[in-house]
Amino acid sequence: MRSVIDIKELSVSEIDELVSVAKDIIANPEKYAHKCEGKKLATLFFEPSTRTRLSFEAAMYELGGNVLSMASAASSSASKGESVADTAQVISCYADIIAMRHPKEGAPMVAAMNASIPVINAGDGGHNHPTQTLADLLTISREKGRFDNLTVGFCGDLKFGRTVHSLISAMERYEGVKFVLISPDELTVPDYVKRELDKKGIPYVETTDLTAVMPELDILYMTRVQQERFFNEEDYLRLRDSYILTPEKLENAKSDMIVMHPLPRVNEISVAVDRDPRACYFKQVLNGKYMRMALILKLLGL
Amino acid sequence: MNIDSIKNGIVLDHLTPGKGMEVYRLLGLDRLDCHIAIIKNAPSRKMGKKDIIKIADDIALDTEVLGYICPGATVNIIKDGKNVEKKKMSLPEKLVNVVTCHNPRCITTTEQELPQIFALTDHERAEYRCIYCETLAKN
Numbered sequence: 001m002r003s004v005i006d007i008k009e010l011s012v013s014e015i016d017e018l019v020s021v022a023k024d025i026i027a028n029p030e031k032y033a034h035k036c037e038g039k040k041l042a043t044l045f046f047e048p049s050t051r052t053r054l055s056f057e058a059a060m061y062e063l064g065g066n067v068l069s070m071a072s073a074a075s076s077s078a079s080k081g082e083s084v085a086d087t088a089q090v091i092s093c094y095a096d097i098i099a100m101r102h103p104k105e106g107a108p109m110v111a112a113m114n115a116s117i118p119v120i121n122a123g124d125g126g127h128n129h130p131t132q133t134l135a136d137l138l139t140i141s142r143e144k145g146r147f148d149n150l151t152v153g154f155c156g157d158l159k160f161g162r163t164v165h166s167l168i169s170a171m172e173r174y175e176g177v178k179f180v181l182i183s184p185d186e187l188t189v190p191d192y193v194k195r196e197l198d199k200k201g202i203p204y205v206e207t208t209d210l211t212a213v214m215p216e217l218d219i220l221y222m223t224r225v226q227q228e229r230f231f232n233e234e235d236y237l238r239l240r241d242s243y244i245l246t247p248e249k250l251e252n253a254k255s256d257m258i259v260m261h262p263l264p265r266v267n268e269i270s271v272a273v274d275r276d277p278r279a280c281y282f283k284q285v286l287n288g289k290y291m292r293m294a295l296i297l298k299l300l301g302l
Numbered sequence: 303m304n305i306d307s308i309k310n311g312i313v314l315d316h317l318t319p320g321k322g323m324e325v326y327r328l329l330g331l332d333r334l335d336c337h338i339a340i341i342k343n344a345p346s347r348k349m350g351k352k353d354i355i356k357i358a359d360d361i362a363l364d365t366e367v368l369g370y371i372c373p374g375a376t377v378n379i380i381k382d383g384k385n386v387e388k389k390k391m392s393l394p395e396k397l398v399n400v401v402t403c404h405n406p407r408c409i410t411t412t413e414q415e416l417p418q419i420f421a422l423t424d425h426e427r428a429e430y431r432c433i434y435c436e437t438l439a440k441n
């Protein structure tokens with residue numbers, strides 16, 4: 001049974017297929033309203049992430065399916081010491097598909113290796129979060145109309161930002177894509193990511209100056225700079241504030257550039273930017289639900 | 303030093319000097335009840351020094367991991383005193399329970415019954431990553 005643990009497991013043509021199903025769902029929701037009748041999605045969230053869980057549950061309900069939800073991680077069998085492998089086998093007896101979030105990296109993969117039903121990774125620690133990347137891709141496709149020939153800027157924490165690494169590995173497969181990596185020196189993209197880009201001959205530039213590169217960008221992907229990445233508060237506050245997107249900084253951006261962010265934001269995009277038609281981060285949330293719907297359909301073979 | 307050449311069995315040759323004992327344990331030779339010689343720091347024209355393990359028994363042995371522990375190692379099958387097969391070991395695609403993941407956030411740290419599996423992700427750099435969390439194996 002096929003599972004989705006890492007965005008890299010999906011081929012370009014599978015992503016195209018998911019994007020076109022998602023667009024068809026948006027255009028003809030009634031056609032899909034009963035597709036999952038009689039099917040159950042189990043949402044196993046071993047750490048709280050209300051927004052991701054609600055997105056999966058809304059996706060399943062809109063397909064006419066049902067949801068089995070674990071009350072909370074604290075009351076679950078995991079706190080009694082049951083292994084992920086056992087949990088996966090038990091839940092396979094009740095549900096048709098699993099969405100799993102877990103604080104430990106690799107836990108959804110272990111679940112997928114042991115479940116007899118498909119497992120979707122809904123985030124494993126700071127590691128993978130493929131449905132976030134699918135949401136990002138649908139947003140790019142809907143807003144820009146293509147994946148190729150785009151200059152994609154990433155700004156903020158590029159060292160630990162998993163959404164950044166995943167979107168780079170998904171986008172590098174398209175012709176004519178160029179990356180602009182904007183971050184403080186402390187938070188640059190890890191060497192192994194750059195090595196991959198070098199090996200494939202994909203153009204990228206690294207810079208600390210957001211304003212200077214703004215006019216080149218077709219997409220600006222902002223990320224959260226998290227306090228726990230720093231040893232002292234001073235460094236954190238200094239760096240956090242130097243990468244805040246404001247309407248002034250957007251002045252020399254292309255008129256059709258889009259601003260993306262995986263949310264939740266802290267203060268890296270000022271609220272005044274929300275009114276700008278280029279702001280797409282709330283659209284990403286909605287697109288995430290549509291892509292989860294498309295993915296559930298695909299994995300259930302419907 | 304003179305060690306009898308064997309009639310039937312396996313000779314693990316060109317082992318990195320000092321790695322003989324590690325190989326002995328990793329291949330599970332310590333659990334076998336057969337005649338084995340471990341030779342440390344034998345003179346070698348190519349390597350200066352090398353370790354050698356001689357197993358005087360015709361056993362089935364999975365030697366894949368040698369390519370990881372001792373790049374350049376050779377496995378020789380001896381039949382009736384003749385070297386009938388000489389295999390130069392290359393990097394294995396997978397390492398099972400050879401290296402341990404050091405990422406404290408990895409699922410293997412809380413679920414210790416899981417096999418430690420590392421996959422070869424970069425051939426040129428001989429890089430292995432944990433299949434669960436993709437952390438690089440430390441040598």
Ligand SMILES: [Zn+2]
Pocket residue numbers: 106403404405408409410432433434435436437
């Ligand atoms: Zn690991």
